[in-house]
Each structure stands twice: as structure tokens, then as C-alpha cells.
Amino acid sequence: MSLRHALMALLETRPMTGYELAKQFDVSAIYVWHAQHPQIYTELRRLEREGLVAVVAAPRGRRSTKRTYYLTPRGCDELARWVETVQLPARERDETYLKATYFEFGSLDGARRQFRAHLEHFQLLERQWQAHADQLRRRETELIRRRLSRAPSAAHEAIVAFKVHVYEGLVERARTEVEWARRGLKLVDRLERGSGVAADEPLARPRPTRPDSR
Amino acid sequence: MSLRHALMALLETRPMTGYELAKQFDVSAIYVWHAQHPQIYTELRRLEREGLVAVVAAPRGRRSTKRTYYLTPRGCDELARWVETVQLPARERDETYLKATYFEFGSLDGARRQFRAHLEHFQLLERQWQAHADQLRRRETELIRRRLSRAPSAAHEAIVAFKVHVYEGLVERARTEVEWARRGLKLVDRLERGSGVAADEPLARPRPTRPDSR
DNA sequence: TTACTCATGTAAGTAGTTACATGATTCC
DNA sequence: GGAATCATGTAACTACTTACATGAGTAA
Numbered sequence: 001m002s003l004r005h006a007l008m009a010l011l012e013t014r015p016m017t018g019y020e021l022a023k024q025f026d027v028s029a030i031y032v033w034h035a036q037h038p039q040i041y042t043e044l045r046r047l048e049r050e051g052l053v054a055v056v057a058a059p060r061g062r063r064s065t066k067r068t069y070y071l072t073p074r075g076c077d078e079l080a081r082w083v084e085t086v087q088l089p090a091r092e093r094d095e096t097y098l099k100a101t102y103f104e105f106g107s108l109d110g111a112r113r114q115f116r117a118h119l120e121h122f123q124l125l126e127r128q129w130q131a132h133a134d135q136l137r138r139r140e141t142e143l144i145r146r147r148l149s150r151a152p153s154a155a156h157e158a159i160v161a162f163k164v165h166v167y168e169g170l171v172e173r174a175r176t177e178v179e180w181a182r183r184g185l186k187l188v189d190r191l192e193r194g195s196g197v198a199a200d201e202p203l204a205r206p207r208p209t210r211p212d213s214r
Numbered sequence: 215m216s217l218r219h220a221l222m223a224l225l226e227t228r229p230m231t232g233y234e235l236a237k238q239f240d241v242s243a244i245y246v247w248h249a250q251h252p253q254i255y256t257e258l259r260r261l262e263r264e265g266l267v268a269v270v271a272a273p274r275g276r277r278s279t280k281r282t283y284y285l286t287p288r289g290c291d292e293l294a295r296w297v298e299t300v301q302l303p304a305r306e307r308d309e310t311y312l313k314a315t316y317f318e319f320g321s322l323d324g325a326r327r328q329f330r331a332h333l334e335h336f337q338l339l340e341r342q343w344q345a346h347a348d349q350l351r352r353r354e355t356e357l358i359r360r361r362l363s364r365a366p367s368a369a370h371e372a373i374v375a376f377k378v379h380v381y382e383g384l385v386e387r388a389r390t391e392v393e394w395a396r397r398g399l400k401l402v403d404r405l406e407r408g409s410g411v412a413a414d415e416p417l418a419r420p421r422p423t424r425p426d427s428r
Numbered sequence: 429t430t431a432c433t434c435a436t437g438t439a440a441g442t443a444g445t446t447a448c449a450t451g452a453t454t455c456c
Numbered sequence: 457g458g459a460a461t462c463a464t465g466t467a468a469c470t471a472c473t474t475a476c477a478t479g480a481g482t483a484a
Contacts, residue, residue, distance in 0.1 A: 002309045034305035076420040083320035091248035095216045098246045103376040106297035151418035162317040169394040176390045180383040204365035206290040211229045
């Protein structure tokens, strides 16, 4: 469960409201973790109960309160502990690749649409991630500036370098996906030339597998 | 939700028990989707209620039953519908990359351990996926043979080609991750030479962010 | 006053994990 | 007889999503 660590890491730069935190996840696909606001509010309450973050509550209008969260010393310890723990990547679970495995149940046009959407999606992400990596390298984001201002200057190079390494890695990933989709489109073209089937017809309809009735 | 479609796609080759289906997901990290057996049994019951699969129940011992599932015509329709629907990739959610963003909170040794584990993990996956792609290309797996035997021969080339494309894509992905980890290790070496901090000491401990008390 | 952004939540449901539990069959 | 593998589940829990709901502040 990483949402909590993502939240704590953001709070390490400065106190924030749930809303501000949600924006960091939400604004664009730029960030490494994604979460919806109900989950963020719920998790913040839980972190507060556990003493990993604390809150400054200010009245907002008559019956509402603005809750600004900040990181506690216990939260700092937990963050440091988490970073030192080796993380094995999650098991594979990719709906696009799963579907592509069975493209023969659909039409060549369907496969083409899928590869095209994949291509565009990762081209956009590649641009966004690249732009973010560049901004980090030039130390231009608010977050990295705050981070640097709070850390010993001997650590500045490493702080920037690790973050740039992550976003450059995401750029490489996006490029790999773009290339996969391009090769997919070529494959569809090749299959279309070689096959007698109309491009909007399924290549091999799925068939029931009723066993011999006993 | 894709587990159901993964299950239906497997059942399109032949009737199987929950146990056999679980093995397909489980045997190794080779497959594109992962699920634990309780979820598989639960989902099969649900698919049965919805008429997408059906079951042949045979007594097993005194009080147990062996349930062999097969794909119904309605399941075939749903499978065909699903394949034709364009799938947008899931939002980013990668704990390893998230953690790497904050490696400065830990030590250089910690970062090194993480990159090393990442490297080994994806080297192993690369080999497994490559081997699987080769087997598919040579039409040597039981599943692909069954699939081909049930489809018109005009579709054979496409059936093999799509699956090979998926596993070749996974191989490329794994290589991208291996390269990322290698560059990460080089980065850690470089930072170690350039910094005065011991390799097992945190570079920049997280600090609390209590706001000015009001 | 209207629209937009800031701000905070609840409720209901789905998807997936982990622990626990049991029994049948097959092969040595 | 014992070990491995075949086989099927329940229960409790965590993580995440979607829909619904409301109210405050601010700028045109």
C-alpha cells in the first residue's frame, strides 16, 4: 500500500489540505501514483489516527472546517523506513496486452483502433514526462525547490538526479509502448494484405466449448 | 474488470476446472494477467450465474464435487464484444518508481539494493517471456495448438502473430526496465564518488513540517 | 447572479489479497 | 503409509472506484 507514502512524501515539502494533495495526483497523468479524492481523504484520516500526520483545523464558513495536514516525526520515521525497504514489482496485470493476446476474436479494424489509441496515449505521456524531467533538471518546479531548500546542499545533486532518473525512465517506458503500438499497426497492415477477410469482420469467432454431454 | 475475460478466453480452448485455470495464471510470471485461486473460484460462480460459462458437475469422493467449466454461446458473444472495445491503459501506479523518486530519504546502499532487485526481477521475466514467445512462434504450446485447431486456417497466421507480438512487447518492456536499473546503479556509483556521505547513511532525512502554531 | 474553483465528505460497490480449512487422488 | 498434487471453497480484510451530496470563496 503506497498511497500513504505518496501522501507523506508530498507533505514532507510543506503542509497541505486534502484538496491540494488530490490535485498533485490528479492534475495530469504526470505523476507516478494515481488516486481519487475520496481515497485521499479517507487515507489522511487514517494516517492522522496513526499519528503519522497531524492536522491544523481552521473554521471554514459556518459548519465546515479546513484541515491542513503536516508530517509528524513518526511520519518521517515511517517514510525513511519505507524507502529503505526493497520493493518487488507488482505481478503483471495489463488489460491492453491481455486483449491484444486475443485480437483474433475481433476484426483487424478493431486491432488497429486499439493500437492507435495506445500509440496516442503514450505519445502524450512521453511528452508530459519529458517536460517534467526537464523541469526537474532545471530545478523549476515548486516541489523540487522546497525539497532542496529543506535538505543539506551536499544532497542536492542526488535529490534532483533520482527524480530525473524516474521521469527519464517513464519516458523510456512510454517510448517502448509507442514502438510496440507502431509495430502492431504494421502487423495489422501485413495481415490485412495476406488475408481474404474483410477488415471489419472477426478473424476467428470464439466458439462454445461444451464437453460431450454425459 | 478483466479477470472474467481472461477466464473466458482460456475456456475457449477447452473446458477446465477452477484449479486448472488457476494454474494457468499461477504457474509462473509468464502470463499477462495474474489472479489468486479464491478470486478465480468466486468469479467462475459469478460467470455461471450470468450464463457466460456453464458447468459439468461430477461427484468427487463423498461430499465434494468436481466442477468443469465451459464457455457458452453468450460467453462467446461477450468475449467478442470485449475484444472489439478499445481499452485505455490504466493510470500509472508503480510502487518501485514512486519509491525511487524519494531515494534521497534513504541511503545509497538502499537505492543500490532496490535497483539490483529490479534488475534481477526483469532479467528473469525477460528470459521467461522470450522463451514463451519462441514457443508460440513454433506453435509448441498446448494452448496455441488447441486454438489453431478450432479456427479456420486462414486465421492461423494472425492468431500466432498477435500472441507473439504481445510477448515480444513484454520482452521489450523487461529490457527497458533492466536498462533503467543498470543506469540507476551507475547513477548511485557516481553519486557515491561525488558525496561525502557514508553509503549506509540517509542522504537527506525526512523532516517534520509542522506549520507555525496559531 | 452565475460560473468556477476550492474544499470535504459519505455510501455503496468492485477487485483483489491473505489466512484458514478441508478432502480426494495418485504415485512411491 | 506418506507425500505430493489435485481440488474447492469461506471469511475477513484492504485498496480502489463511482455516484452522490454539499457548502464556501472569488472573480466576471
